[in-house]
Amino acid sequence: MKAGWAIKPLGEVCDVINGGTPKTGVIEYWEGPHQWLTPAEMGKRSTPYVAKTERSITDAGLQNSSARLLPPQSVILSSRAPIGHLVINTSPMATNQGCKGLVPGNNLDAKYLYYYLAGIVPLLNELGTGATFKELSGGKLKEVPVPVAPLPEQHRIGAILDKVFDGIATVKANAEKNLQNARALFESYLQSVFTERGEGLEETTLGKVCQFVGGSQPPKSVFEKVQTPDNIRLIQIRDYKSDKHIVFIPRNIAKRFCDAKDVMIGRYGPPLFQILRGLEGAYNVALMKAVPDTSKLSRDYLFYFLKHSDILQYVIYHSERAAGQIGVTKETLEPFPIALPHREMQEKLVAAISEVESETQRLESLCQQKLAALGDLKKSLLHQAFTGEL
Template structure:
């Protein structure tokens, strides 16, 4: 016997007990597409009408200012439509289902199917249902080149909403407050990351300079230039007897991490890791794979507290006569990128940076006294711990919201 569909959510505010109503999105909102004025006609652009594109919408709540604006003539001469404040924008091509709420009148390009809520449907309630709407929209989306959902398809999607306007309002306020907390914490985390980036630029000498712009009180002597080979040795010890079975990888975002944790499976052939190099705790690893986060490839320190092995494709080096923590943050900065650009290139593979080991080992490293190294390392470690605490808080808030969405909607 088929299970009867729920008529009300698992969790709701006290005092409400009636069944929720099934409504089609087309019955509670007007669905509106977008359009793009002729890009060659300058009279259509640089006006005062906001004109959003899908890359500007990522479930971030309220949308105020677009990157590009169109003129009134551009609006009239295209299929773009001026939509009122409170309209819920939803991306309808490629990445289907990202949403945002307009705070002022605006238009969009054709990558949207937007919902102008009727009077009985609060904008934020519609936005809060993004998880359910986007899931259904993706099921209905079709296309050979990219996934897309039409306005007619979106209008037919059925949602369950409270029949009582007071319950609708309470739900709106609850999720708005939760989203506001997420936004505040995201903003704080972003500011901490920007602060760290600024300190990395100011607390290590710039190219051609031997004194950093910012340093701790009591330190005045110039930093000294050393070659990487003066403070480290290239690791060439192979896992000959298969003494170690855990394979590490070097991620630009997550650092040295177990390959199993990064890929959710072992990529390396366990039978062939005897030719891999042994990586010990505090060893440094250069990964030639380039990305937006690491334009010349990342150099990361093994802080896992255990040994493992890595592919010979990596350049692994073991340091001496220098604080590992200091050097770790030196490589988080960008000053060393200048040497890489001068002495290497992207090579035959566009995703890899090519530089000879013999050249890489001559990289200049500016170092200071051990006491200043320790202070710099401790400073950035404390900043990283603060970033981690705030990241965890943000992640918990997002998980909390996800849990409430599943329990407070049908």
Template sequence: MTTNKNLHKLPEKWEWTTLSELGIIVSGGTPSTEEPEFWGGEISWITPSDLSNYKEKYISNGSRNITIEGLTASSARLIPKGSIIFSSRAPIGYVAIAKNDLCTNQGFKNLVITDSLYSDYIYYYLKSIKHIAENLASGTTFLELSGSKFGSINIPIAPIIEQYKIVSRIEELNSALDNSEDLLLKVVRHLAIYKQSLLKSAFYGNLKNKFKGNWKDGELGDIYNFIGGGTPSKKDPSYWNGNIFWASVKDIQEPYLSTTLDRITEKGLKDSSTNLALVDDVILISRINPGKIAIAKSEVAINQDLKIVRPLSSNKIDNKFTYYLFLYLENEIVKLSKGTTVKGIRVDELKSIKISYPDIKTQKSLVSELDQNYSLADDLLASALSCLKRIETYRHIILHKAFRGELIEFDNIDSANDLLIKVKSEKENYLNSIEFLKRKTVKVPQIKKTLLELLKDEFSDETFSMIDIKNRIKLSEKNLKQELFKLLDSKDVNSFFCNDIKEILYKLK
């Protein structure tokens, strides 16, 4: 039991305690990635990335498994079904219940509980105290929650019957919110489809036919100039924190760009390759997140990942028409973008994109029609997104009320104190009986065959290639090459070049 004056008052027969008093805290670990025999086994191994966007309450496996050898030779610990896993870094606060025996990496602090406790109750409480866990964390490179700090977190314990009632009520209310959320997400998806259909109609469908005008076929390069940007040297402070807005990819978030996170000076503008977008210029992202656009509502300099889309003849092309045209072309720009690490599209590729465009009068008529329909869709979208935010707020309110005893009526038959006494006894027995909690992290000596012995087992009198070795012998590539070179030096293995297959082959002495 915990006596802390800062804790809120609990209902009768409830008790405050801490996670360390409630269960056994177990950290995780990662087997060496240099040892292939440690990986690909039957033991589930969870990392925080496995819980990113994970919506389920229970988890049975992650993206990778480890072997019993990997478990034994690392600080990973096999925790039993029903344990609660809690990410303690990068980020803090992911929660799930182990659906089966599994282990985690070192990015978790896991709570092993006894049979008298209810995992689901603790799961929902931990989901409600992410902010508390973050405040207890420390670190310079990234915040991390230590085992002792995790164990010090206070938790209100209701009698077991009331725990089940609380969880049932939480899930009943969440189910209703889930249904509303699904409907709202469906609205959001349909609005996105509707807006895309409007663009298609404007350039190739009913709207185009409605405002017939004089349409021409051509390429973007026929009517637009693409002006690149740059970045003043970060080493020269005289270039920065001036009065000129300077945009990069992170600033292109909304249809209109009025301000930026960074600013540069007149000197920074003059001494670098950046260029200045004028009011109503369209700014296109050409690299990192290609295809996204915004309309400048202030004069703004741009970096090298952006392009100013400026009509070659301002009296023939409407800027808002340009905006809608590039909204329509976004998917094509993304498809044309290339790059392994960072995607981007070249100016010559942009200029060669085929388009159809009308006279200036028809452009303005199309813009007026699109503005009207887009405005209606955007109003509906804003309303749907606002409702989605409120749903998330309601979820927090439900958990807040749940652990103050405000969601259910009380039976007042059992007491949490009796439950905690029982848990303490079970926990002591548990600690004495579970082998994985008694032993420390040790490297268990493993009897391994040398590479020479493995080669003799596999190839005997055969000739073999490096690919043959890799296919038949489980060793990391680095270790394999080191050991093979030693065998070549000692003449236990000979090598020769086979002209028929143009490859180096090996043969045992």
């Protein structure tokens, strides 16, 4: 810590002001002259500043809500659902009860405070309490230690972080765009493979060359956390993204099984109609296995066919129109047309698709690595800034 810096509790250098919401349904409380901000709206913003909100409130609404107008250059922190969104208001503004307004004293710069809090969001979350969702109380927030540098130093740090973070935001936007482009390119290629019509194709429907077998749902009372010789993994949609929620069930009650090469369909969203593979075990009712007639259709060709956009749009359309329908059904999928090349051509197409997919995944990995590195850079810069090393 540099000479001249001091560690002070936040409540000593800021006024901490709670937000509030008036009674719902009272027209006289809304569409008034005062800006009114919520955590959900804060989460949509890509810049530190907010000049205008999506909703406004009347004087009567303010009085009923017990909220107070925050002066310009206050730092607004979402204190629940979630903890950690931050903005600086440029006009007088009130907030709902999910926010805390921090009005800096004379010796604290708003931009400096904004960046400091952005660097300690994990700590703020740790201080939150609650079973359904965490909430950071005003009392806990006031105790948060703040390294207070001399004002000229605060202004210098804020200016440096502004410039650097603007550059990081530009690089991040480009990386995210490249990530989207890589995915879109693969989807476009996949679409072209399955919509172009050539000679020698057998025109049929999925129901004639494929069976769709739904899963079964054992009761949660039989779920087990530890694998034994007598149980088997229960595959659920979420398991294809993470191993955080692995469960097992007694092998003797398992009814539907899949291996790593089977083509699995996520019946429920979001997103609707996920095409999955790579796990082995018994699968639950949220999944459906697509079993091809391998004399006509390979599993790999079916896997990629089910991922192209025409069939996805078809499924979404029919799911929206079917009143009372729960998830994707085999009755929806069976009539969908499929043009089958001979097996040798299917293998060639699968090899070509796999090559494009591998290159797409390589590009996606590079983009993800860049995004992760940018996140780490921001954390490092914030740490240096508030330990006097910047």
